[in-house]
Amino acid sequence: MVLLALALDRETEDRLLPDIIDHGHVIVARPATVSELLAAIERHSPDGLIVGASAGTLTAELLAASDANGIRVVALAATAQERRYVAELGLHEVVAADADWFEIESVLTMGAAIPLRIDDPPDRGGHADDASGVTGTPGSPEAPAPGRHRGRRAVPGRRAKPARQPSPGPEPAAAAEPAGGLEGPGIVIAVWGPAGAPGRTTLAINIAAEIAAAGHTVILADVDTYSGSIAPSLGLLDEAPGFAAACRLSGADALTRSEFDRIAHRYNSPRGAFQVLTGIGRPSRWPELSAERVSRTIAALRGWADYVVLDTGFSLESDEEISSDLFAPRRNAATLAALGIADRVVACGLADPVGMARFLRAWGDLTEVISTHRVHVVMNRVRASAVGLGAAGQVSSALRRFGGIEAAVLVPHDQAGVDAAVLTGRTLRDAAPRSPARLGILGFVQRDLLDAPDAVPARRPWRRATPWRGTAPAT
Template sequence: MRLLLILDHATEDRLLADIVEHGHTVVARLLSSREAEARLPDLEVDVVLAGAGRSTLSADLLRATDSRGIRVVALASTDLDRHHARSLGIHEVLEADVAWGEIDAFVRGSAVLGARVDETAEAAHPRGARVIAVWGPAGAPGRTTLSINVAAELAARGRDVVLIDADTYGGAIAPALGLLDEAPGFASACRLAGSGSLDRAEFDRIAPVYSAAGGPFRVLTGIPTSRRWPELAPDRIDAAIEVLRTVATDIVIDVGFNLEADDELSSDLFSPRRNAATAASLRLADDVLAVGLADPIGLARFLRAHVDLLDVVSTSRVHVVINRVRGSALGIDAAGQVRQSLRRFAGIETATLLPHDQRASDAAILLARTLREAAPRSGLRAGIRGLVDTVLLPIAADDLAVRPRRALRRSLAAG
């Protein structure tokens, strides 16, 4: 293997003889990530072995290696180094004082990448997973709550589910489920897919299992801070979803609210790319759950934004869900008023209405669990379960009959 070293002198001196003895070639020995970025175009490199500190590992270096299909292995000396590496989406992090034998096995194994779509995956998912995007306008209509619980209900019915947080304005799935989000899983998947490195082994490593009796599912957590939205580039999202379709039956994506296009944001050169992640996810979706809030302000926001949504996706793929239906905000016959407003102002004849159930929602948040676990008999859980059974599962009934449990389910059970 051709290695580029970006290590401190002590670590480099300790490892150099073993690197050569094990048959590797050191193409350069550098001191900073900035120097490495400048030298990469002139070097032929298979693997970069770098310290995990801020001076030797940076987002710019990862972009440069990704574009060339070069794997990065980081060596961490402190907890701060480990946190920095994982915050960049690097999962190949080893202790700086480990013996070369451990590093060597890792370098050799990661340099020869597995196939993106293996025969087992193709056999398990011959038609590819269905992508379900959950979208809603600004104002917290319940996108994340619906995404989590749709994924949970699908998983409870024997589906192989991957839940993705693709909200570029700040992910909320990880804290809602009590998962660590210092290493954003979906950003990592996008980065690996962009360099052609996302295979089953990588997926298993970056997607933690949310364990629930009778219905575990995988989660790709979102970006922990909104300023990291450039990591969710549309082309990388395309590549990541293409791979994930081979390891699941259903992919549920929690997307951002903003649908504004480039020409509407010509005064801001960065926002178009930020919103493009939502547009890319919606474009890839087989079904879109459009969520609105059942009060005068929430319905007005939904009806205005629904027009913009139909410019992005076709009407046939959109299923309208109105959340928190309650008489205290709409008066007598709240459900009837919602349906009448949807029919009159948007021509929407069919919608799923979910009741306002603050106690169930609070229980799920307090316990960091799904409604199926925290409030199994709640009206809100029953409404989401009905949505899954009557709207989503009938579409995939034939598919479910052919393959009730697949590769991802087996891997979860084994894990």
């Protein structure tokens, strides 16, 4: 038995009401507006809300209140515009307004099925050939059985209600399970670069692909609050951003393994699959990625995979210095939090005069934010046509002279290979395995990123940094 509150039009409500009662559920309220729904949550503490997918019955405020009280919300959408509205709010549980009660109840109890790629159909039964080692997908033994309510989440300080269901098993706690191939928590790798499209997303995607191909479980997350690009680069649906949804769940102490499996996409590859949390599609949604939520989300993710790769934003500006409201959200907080948590930071730039100038200006800012011992410098698109003969030597000399960087990793330019990967929505390993750029990234991953992180020494000024790890691959 599930306690429900309905906020539907009269015709839809009359159609569903007999089936709801026949299945043994109880309707505790039938509000008509968001304010009445909020009052019903306070007064009746329902297990689930079934609402129309319009601004009159579904808002961000309602979703926040539902998360805080562990209530699952299912929206019934009658038009494509309503579906887009629900997706903008970050709600995955949406079904057609003319769906029968069996389909609505399935989403209410099991969660929504999400397509993994643009050309993939939804698969409610879970993912076949799951090489990632992540379990708990719908249909697996760890997922709730059909008819068992999964919407009620544990919230600190909330009084537990008497059980009305047949003994559901406890939900897995966030970060409770060890990583698949490594002992202890997973390793977090943050990829950062200055403004000007230095190749952060391309580098993050292919680092994740090469680590996964080495036999490790990997989660790739888009933490960029300015222009999330991982979803379009891999041909993934990004109408409902996965990382923002994870942060929202984490803020309500509800980010569990099963919830992560529900909101994460999966990049399928015979050479090494990995899971993806897509970024925000609209820059205006950046307030959802607060420092606390991002930190808690990353802490949970590193408990479920050997490696967590983060594609961060470019700006390192401390917003507190220019804001009079010390409690206002900070747009750069997500990037700063990710860099602070990361075990390794990959700082990338473009190997041309403009790109190196931008990188070296931002380099001082980066070294003021984090200590240099865990930073690897990677210069993308190394080519003689941009810097002259002996491109590798020219780039290395400039970095050494103006940045004190003794040895950076140099990735050769391969426009054709990168274009083929973007066109097909694949990694370089899958789209262009012989690409010079892919081989440069592979060597960097094998040499520098697959080792266990060193112990963290005391912070040192960047100008006194010791020589950089890694050697430049031949071009």
